[in-house]
Amino acid sequence: MAEKVKPYKNSNLGKKEQVTQMFDTISKEYDGLNRVISFGIDVKWRNNVVDIIAKTKPSTVLDIATGTGDLAINLVKTNAKKIVGLDISPGMLEVGKAKVEKLKLNQIEMVLADSEKIPFEDNSFDAITVAFGVRNFEDLEKGLSEIYRVLKSGGTFVVLETSVPTKTPFKQGYNIYTKHIMPTIGKVFSKDKVAYKYLSDSAASFPYGKAFNNILAKIGFIDIENKPQTFGVASIYIGKK
Numbered sequence: 001m002a003e004k005v006k007p008y009k010n011s012n013l014g015k016k017e018q019v020t021q022m023f024d025t026i027s028k029e030y031d032g033l034n035r036v037i038s039f040g041i042d043v044k045w046r047n048n049v050v051d052i053i054a055k056t057k058p059s060t061v062l063d064i065a066t067g068t069g070d071l072a073i074n075l076v077k078t079n080a081k082k083i084v085g086l087d088i089s090p091g092m093l094e095v096g097k098a099k100v101e102k103l104k105l106n107q108i109e110m111v112l113a114d115s116e117k118i119p120f121e122d123n124s125f126d127a128i129t130v131a132f133g134v135r136n137f138e139d140l141e142k143g144l145s146e147i148y149r150v151l152k153s154g155g156t157f158v159v160l161e162t163s164v165p166t167k168t169p170f171k172q173g174y175n176i177y178t179k180h181i182m183p184t185i186g187k188v189f190s191k192d193k194v195a196y197k198y199l200s201d202s203a204a205s206f207p208y209g210k211a212f213n214n215i216l217a218k219i220g221f222i223d224i225e226n227k228p229q230t231f232g233v234a235s236i237y238i239g240k241k
Contacts, residue, residue: 016088060080
């Protein structure tokens, strides 16, 4: 079983509250740091998610843990009539809303809500996405069950999440980068010295590959696929309802 990682070791708050506080704190520099830490490859990964969703020709899409709206904005390319970006962090959503308004993307609605208590009816969306967000769920199975509930029958669920390479030398390089280099970059460029250590620790402890496939199957998803990205440092998971 994956180790539970807390963002703030000295905090008496639960994980959900800690994650919200953390992302509020780093919201202004989050986009720039993402580009630096991933060497810009995260843009390609998101585009791959969009390509998968576009093939299903959705009318409605829900982007869970949308953060500053990067994926929600890219999902406009699917020609969906309505895209909802949902996040628990007001600070991240504030940045996302500004980006959406600047681009005049009226089909995108940004919603402040808890991914484990999604404020929509059953069978509401043709497709649902989560990019780098499921590892922040306080209760992973509860969050995935909520996603399953609001996804339409026959709908597609796509997750983009970090994973750990299994082959040498990529595994060793990944461990060195996430444990030492990535937190250092976060300390230098971010006012939150703990946040990027949490992000690297949570990535390393999250169940990936077959382990996550099994969790998706347990929730009820079918036709599950796992597509490793860039030597396995990230993975795209696809499931159907």
